Amino acid sequence: MHQTPPASALGRIPRVNVEIRGLNMAYGEAWHRQQVITDLDLDVPAGQMTVVIGPSGCGKSTLVNIIAGFEKPDSGIVRVDGQPVTGPGHDRMVVFQETALMPWLTVRQNVSFGPQLRGEMDRATLRAEADRLIDKVGLREFKDKYPLQLSGGMQRRAELARAMINQPKLMIMDEPFRGLDAMSRELMQEFFLKLFEENRRTNLFVTSEIDEAIFLADRLVVLSTRPATVRSVIEIDLPRPRTYAMLASEKAFDYKREALDILHQEAMKSFKMGSGQSDFLEAYAKRAQ
Ligand SMILES: Nc1ncnc2c1ncn2[C@@H]1O[C@H](COP(=O)(O)OP(=O)(O)OP(=O)(O)O)[C@@H](O)[C@H]1O
Ligand SMILES: [Mg+2]
16 A cells, blocks of 8 residues: 655655644733643654644644644653654754745755755755755756745745755644645645655644645544644545545545534634624524524
8 A cells, every 4th residue: 555665865764653642732921821732642653644634723833833842832742753852853844834945045055955054965965965856846947046936836845845855754734835826736735745655754734724634634633623632533545646536535525524524613612712702603503493
């Protein structure tokens, strides 16, 4: 089923398991403390695409920041192959919803930046590896361009190359295609999926888009409304390589309904809590009966 990943110029893609246990996180001063994550347990199995979907503002990016080591949780632990995460590291690369490319550097300079800073590779190896990855993401003609000269989809592809050059054990994607127009988004999903199916790098992909989630996922983790906790884990048993047509299958439709039911319940909960509109919702529910 899972193919063996091809050897890259720098060796094989490492496979890791990520375990998250008992995570709790709140923001704000004691008098106005807001719980954002509560008792969250999650596994990101090696070589799989784990997709996390949750309502807007539920705490997805906070979870990403904790796994990346940018934030410390109030309690709980993240382990990467058994080793506790204590801070950021280039074994975990994050591609954010906002571009993190440096506007004053070209695509090639952006892609080379991390390893160059750490002095890990000699110039020639680094240049060859950057060019290989730039080719891989289809930006050969654009390697000397600056980020602002690229379309949104091209910027995301440059980001992927920038992350991949670090040979991360875990790739974390936080709504990376949010904000792209519908056509570019679909193209990016297909492109990204092809990369994943080639190398099977352990991946945690965060989205709020159900079709994107089912298209990509081996495991779909549905979060509650804030404070985020895991409501359900759905194993997405669709064949690979995936095609868009599979989203029209009965199986995909059942997965979608299962996830949407939970998301809908969660959205209603937060609407009731946040809007003070419970009277309206009850009246609406009665009318619908
Ligand atoms: N550094 C911070 N300080 C204070 N509050 C924060 C901080 N980061 C996030 N929050 C709050 O935590 C909650 C969850 O935010 P987060 O960005 O994790 O959610 P999200 O699910 O990623 O949202 P979105 O769907 O908009 O991407 C929000 O109410 C937000 O205001
Ligand atoms: Mg977010």
